[in-house]
Amino acid sequence: MDVPGASDAGQGLRLEHIDLVYATSRGPLEALRDLSLSVGPREFVSVLGPSGCGKSSLLQLACGLLAPTAGRVLLAGEPVLRPRSEVGIVFQQPTLLPWKTVLDNVLVPIRAMGLPVADYRQRAEELLALAGLAGFMRHYPRELSGGMQQRVALARGLIHDPGLLLMDEPFSALDAMTRESMMEELQRIWLKTRKAVLFVTHSIPEAVYLSDRIVVMSGRPGRVLEQIDVDMARPRTQDDLGHPRFLDLCRHLRDGFRAAEAAA
Amino acid sequence: MSQTGWRATLPPLATTALLLLLWSAVVRLARLPSHLLPPPEAVLVRLWQGLAVTGDMVPHLLATAASALMGYGVGCLGGLLLAILLAEFRALERTLHALLLALQSVPKVALAPLVLLWAGFGPRSVVLLVALICFFAVFANAFIGLQGVDRGLRGLFAVAQAGRLHRLLHLDLPAAAGPVFAGLQTAVGFALVGCVVTEFLLGTQGVGFLIENSANSLDAATAVAAMVLLGCLGAVFSMLVRQARRRWVFWDRGDAMALPGSDGA
Numbered sequence: 001m002d003v004p005g006a007s008d009a010g011q012g013l014r015l016e017h018i019d020l021v022y023a024t025s026r027g028p029l030e031a032l033r034d035l036s037l038s039v040g041p042r043e044f045v046s047v048l049g050p051s052g053c054g055k056s057s058l059l060q061l062a063c064g065l066l067a068p069t070a071g072r073v074l075l076a077g078e079p080v081l082r083p084r085s086e087v088g089i090v091f092q093q094p095t096l097l098p099w100k101t102v103l104d105n106v107l108v109p110i111r112a113m114g115l116p117v118a119d120y121r122q123r124a125e126e127l128l129a130l131a132g133l134a135g136f137m138r139h140y141p142r143e144l145s146g147g148m149q150q151r152v153a154l155a156r157g158l159i160h161d162p163g164l165l166l167m168d169e170p171f172s173a174l175d176a177m178t179r180e181s182m183m184e185e186l187q188r189i190w191l192k193t194r195k196a197v198l199f200v201t202h203s204i205p206e207a208v209y210l211s212d213r214i215v216v217m218s219g220r221p222g223r224v225l226e227q228i229d230v231d232m233a234r235p236r237t238q239d240d241l242g243h244p245r246f247l248d249l250c251r252h253l254r255d256g257f258r259a260a261e262a263a264a
Numbered sequence: 265m266s267q268t269g270w271r272a273t274l275p276p277l278a279t280t281a282l283l284l285l286l287w288s289a290v291v292r293l294a295r296l297p298s299h300l301l302p303p304p305e306a307v308l309v310r311l312w313q314g315l316a317v318t319g320d321m322v323p324h325l326l327a328t329a330a331s332a333l334m335g336y337g338v339g340c341l342g343g344l345l346l347a348i349l350l351a352e353f354r355a356l357e358r359t360l361h362a363l364l365l366a367l368q369s370v371p372k373v374a375l376a377p378l379v380l381l382w383a384g385f386g387p388r389s390v391v392l393l394v395a396l397i398c399f400f401a402v403f404a405n406a407f408i409g410l411q412g413v414d415r416g417l418r419g420l421f422a423v424a425q426a427g428r429l430h431r432l433l434h435l436d437l438p439a440a441a442g443p444v445f446a447g448l449q450t451a452v453g454f455a456l457v458g459c460v461v462t463e464f465l466l467g468t469q470g471v472g473f474l475i476e477n478s479a480n481s482l483d484a485a486t487a488v489a490a491m492v493l494l495g496c497l498g499a500v501f502s503m504l505v506r507q508a509r510r511r512w513v514f515w516d517r518g519d520a521m522a523l524p525g526s527d528g529a
Contacts, residue, residue, distance in 0.1 A: 063423050083423045091416040098515040099438050111434065112426035140515060160424075 011077045012196045013039040013062055013164050018071035020057055030221040031057050037215050039196045046199045046207035049217030055200040059166045063087040076163055085113055088157035090167045094149035096141040103137040106155045127155040130189055147178040167199045183209050187235055208249045209236055218260055225260060299482040310489040325493055328459050328471040331387050335394025336455045340448055343402030351410035368404060372397040373461045380465055394458040398451040405447030409440030442516050445509040452501045
């Protein structure tokens with residue numbers, strides 16, 4: 001088995017011709033159809049789609065919690081056949097353990113993987129400092145605001161130095177102000193750590209601000225409608241939210257959605 | 265004790281005193297015969313006598329406390345273990361859950377006569393019935409708690425390839441601690457109900473026996489004194505469980521707890 005701490009970026013993530021069909025009480029439900037996408041080693045890729053388009057299923061496929069009905073999932077060149085620890089996950093909700101301190105929450109994956117905690121304590125402290133939480137290591141989650149909790153969750157997702165970080169609408173539960181500062185924060189942390197990121201969202205500006213590339217998905221069954229490279233320099237700032245190129249991309253994506261909705 | 269402590273304890277104390285006065289007044293004014301309802305002073309005197317002078321109530325109190333404690337321990341532990349097994353093994357859940365739900369809706373005290381047949385006319389029967397009652401109270405709550413563990417977190421542990429035991433100890437059990445303690449709290453009241461009902465039937469010892477026996481011989485003062493003892497027993501058990509909860513579930517300040525005391529036993 002790979003030692004997660006030693007994982008180089010590998011060759012990122014590849015999903016090849018994925019079909020996903022759920023068995024439900026009302027018969028089979030086609031969630032994804034012939035979906036292919038890839039995330040390069042240091043690439044930030046957003047998946048943008050309407051709710052219920054199977055975006056979250058995509059993340060579960062990528063970390064091996066779900067098996068595709070057809071097609072292949074490759075992580076660093078190896079097929080994903082069972083849950084894989086080379087990925088980090090950040091959910092919509094912080095889902096921290098309320099009985100553990102912030103520092104211990106960040107170390108949860110290390111303990112769960114049976115790795116020596118002492119080797120990772122310093123890294124946990126560095127990640128928390130990077131997330132602006134240096135003074136809160138001994139606090140309990142309920143003493144933190146929603147945005148701070150989500151930053152703890154981000155540190156937890158990065159603690160074992162995963163080759164790939166999966167993020168499932170991580171800012172959607174936050175208020176608008178916190179969201180914007182979290183976008184900046186995430187970009188800053190990403191520029192420092194340079195993980196491959198697969199970021200699921202239904203916010204167009206969020207996707208444009210953060211991504212190298214945006215994968216636009218259709219409604220159910222989810223397919224790839226188009227892929228767009230975001231050719232804007234980094235680090236992007238709040239001012240870039242008003243940049244003509246930024247607004248162009250947003251408009252283009254919005255029109256694309258409207259067209260897809262009209263076609264559906 | 266702090267000022268807020270007094271502010272919390274004073275009103276209930278005052279209410280209790282007021283009720284005792286009212287009780288005393290009613291008994292006197294209505295000239296109730298003491299074999300129907302004795303005045304509170306008579307009950308207090310009887311308590312003092314039974315606990316400190318002749319000590320005739322002590323063995324009954326100890327017998328009930330011991331049976332309740334043992335049955336509670338066995339039943340709660342069993343309920344928790346079964347909940348864990350059912351939450352861990354889907355096949356087991358599919359086979360057993362419906363049956364357990366059906367059994368849960370049977371009032372367990374209705375089993376008391378059968379329990380006497382099975383376990384014999386001794387304290388073992390009391391323990392068995394109490395254990396049965398507590399078992400279901402804790403099982404139901406613990407199972408709901410374990411089912412409610414966040415799916416994302418379970419995924420996180422799965423992706424980290426955590427062992428089953430690790431996940432159980434570091435995620436499932438702490439996450440379910442709130443509901444488990446709610447079950448443990450409910451079980452306290454139920455345990456005393458189980459004790460008293462079985463002791464009624466047994467007719468050998470215990471506070472339940474004391475109540476039944478003294479009521480039969482028109483000794484209402486003893487019966488009421490015995491009920492006071494039951495109340496105190498319930499309050500002490502209940503307080504211990506709440507202390508344990510405060511200590512082990514320190515992160516959950518929500519007070520979704522049953523009322524202290526013995527559920528109208």
